[in-house]
Amino acid sequence: MPAKNSNNHDLNCLTIEELERHAANIMDKQTRDYYNEGADSGSTVKENSDAFKKYRIRPRVLRDVSKIDTSVPLFGHRNSIPLGVAPTAMQCLAHEDGELATARACRNAGVVMGLSSFATTSLEDVAAASEGNPNALQLYLFEERSHSRKLIARAKKAGFKAVFLTVDTPMLGRRNLEIRNQFKLPGHFRIANFTEEEKEGNGEQKQRPSMQRTESAAGSMEGEERVPPSGPITFHTHAANPTLCWEKDIDWLKQECGPEMEVWVKGIATAEDALLAVHHGVDGIVVSNHGGRQLNGAMATLDALPEVVEAVQKKIPVHVDGGIRHGTDVFKALALGADFVWIGRPVLWGLAYKGQQGVELCLRLLADEIRLCMGLAGVCKVEDISKDYLVKIDKSGFVARL
Numbered sequence: 001m002p003a004k005n006s007n008n009h010d011l012n013c014l015t016i017e018e019l020e021r022h023a024a025n026i027m028d029k030q031t032r033d034y035y036n037e038g039a040d041s042g043s044t045v046k047e048n049s050d051a052f053k054k055y056r057i058r059p060r061v062l063r064d065v066s067k068i069d070t071s072v073p074l075f076g077h078r079n080s081i082p083l084g085v086a087p088t089a090m091q092c093l094a095h096e097d098g099e100l101a102t103a104r105a106c107r108n109a110g111v112v113m114g115l116s117s118f119a120t121t122s123l124e125d126v127a128a129a130s131e132g133n134p135n136a137l138q139l140y141l142f143e144e145r146s147h148s149r150k151l152i153a154r155a156k157k158a159g160f161k162a163v164f165l166t167v168d169t170p171m172l173g174r175r176n177l178e179i180r181n182q183f184k185l186p187g188h189f190r191i192a193n194f195t196e197e198e199k200e201g202n203g204e205q206k207q208r209p210s211m212q213r214t215e216s217a218a219g220s221m222e223g224e225e226r227v228p229p230s231g232p233i234t235f236h237t238h239a240a241n242p243t244l245c246w247e248k249d250i251d252w253l254k255q256e257c258g259p260e261m262e263v264w265v266k267g268i269a270t271a272e273d274a275l276l277a278v279h280h281g282v283d284g285i286v287v288s289n290h291g292g293r294q295l296n297g298a299m300a301t302l303d304a305l306p307e308v309v310e311a312v313q314k315k316i317p318v319h320v321d322g323g324i325r326h327g328t329d330v331f332k333a334l335a336l337g338a339d340f341v342w343i344g345r346p347v348l349w350g351l352a353y354k355g356q357q358g359v360e361l362c363l364r365l366l367a368d369e370i371r372l373c374m375g376l377a378g379v380c381k382v383e384d385i386s387k388d389y390l391v392k393i394d395k396s397g398f399v400a401r402l
């Protein structure tokens with residue numbers, strides 16, 4: 001069978017599920033387990049995807065859908081689809097070109113890229129590869145402020161449009177395969193945004209930034225005085241920061257980012273926190289449970305979305321991620337009030353499958369599905385997608401209008 005047909009389809013890979021299967025065969029076990037697993041039993045990873053099945057689309061017909069515009073405004077640009085690439089750490093594990101491949105694919109697709117603080121490519125190199133396509137820097141705000149301050153200043157200088165503060169990691173979730181595999185970043189890779197800190201070394205920082213899980217990720221024991229992490233910047237010592245709080249940290253971050261970069265919070269799951277986010281003047285919210293990698297047993301993000309949308313009352317944009325694998329999933333999330341969605345693992349699968357080409361394929365599959373879904377549902381513009389286009393099906397099969 002030819003690998004491509006006249007529509008330029010990759011005949012071996014026509015869906016995100018197929019991409020996942022190809023990637024699983026290509027990645028080594030350590031990487032596959034690290035990328036794909038969730039916390040504890042992994043039930044939240046599954047529920048994030050399953051939540052979409054509770055909704056069905058109510059298509060409208062005879063509406064002239066010959067001109068469909070899938071683009072949306074974001075960070076002063078037009079994003080070609082209402083979807084962005086969520087920040088995921090250490091992309092060089094999937095493919096040697098890592099974050100550079102993702103940045104180039106995003107640039108070619110006109111899709112925003114979120115870059116993890118714990119990337120294997122520096123933010124300056126990613127910005128250069130993006131050639132003006134907008135990026136957001138995901139931030140793990142360290143207790144040791146000077147490192148974060150430097151990173152923010154570098155992102156500003158490199159032209160990043162926003163900082164996404166991850167707020168669902170006061171401690172790191174327990175990922176059992178990661179522990180069992182004694183997962184660590186192979187020696188030839190770098191946590192590229194912190195190599196300067198490593199060189200500067202303060203005596204305790206002679207080792208290079210490592211990725212080995214340590215028990216300090218769980219925070220201090222009751223009665224023990226908490227000592228901020230020192231030594232090499234590892235994700236297990238520095239990504240989790242149990243001291244983060246609204247009062248102390250959000251104002252500080254807004255001040256550091258200044259007018260040049262928006263400040264978003266990633267990892268909101270309740271109306272209460274959404275209201276606090278609005279109160280503290282952040283520029284936007286991402287409803288997320290970290291792809292089920294943090295609190296297993298948390299609500300699926302699609303289930304958390306309506307209360308956040310209701311609380312925010314359109315005062316700031318609400319985005320969502322978690323389990324999005326089809327164009328129809330994007331449509332459903334938007335119909336429930338999200339302004340935009342982000343995808344995490346599918347991009348890693350694309351990278352593993354064929355590097356930049358694989359990420360382009362991933363984005364193209366979803367872009368095609370979004371357009372097709374809009375056309376078949378009778379919607380020409382993204383802003384016209386509303387809850388009128390959805391019904392919810394409960395366990396007994398009862399169909400309810402929203």
Ligand SMILES: Cc1cc2nc3c(=O)[nH]c(=O)nc-3n(C[C@H](O)[C@H](O)[C@H](O)COP(=O)(O)O)c2cc1C
Nearest residue numbers: 035086087088089116166290291322323343344345
């Ligand atoms: C392997 C992996 C690494 C991740 N790294 C980060 C990270 O460094 N920072 C962060 O805020 N979220 C991180 N995430 C979470 C994603 O940004 C996103 O919330 C999640 O992947 C969305 O769910 P999905 O993978 O089902 O699309 C990571 C997710 C995965 C799967």
Ligand SMILES: CC(C)CC(=O)C(=O)O
Nearest residue numbers: 089118235236239290293
């Ligand atoms: C640097 C990390 C903590 C990456 C992450 O967020 C994850 O593995 O889920």
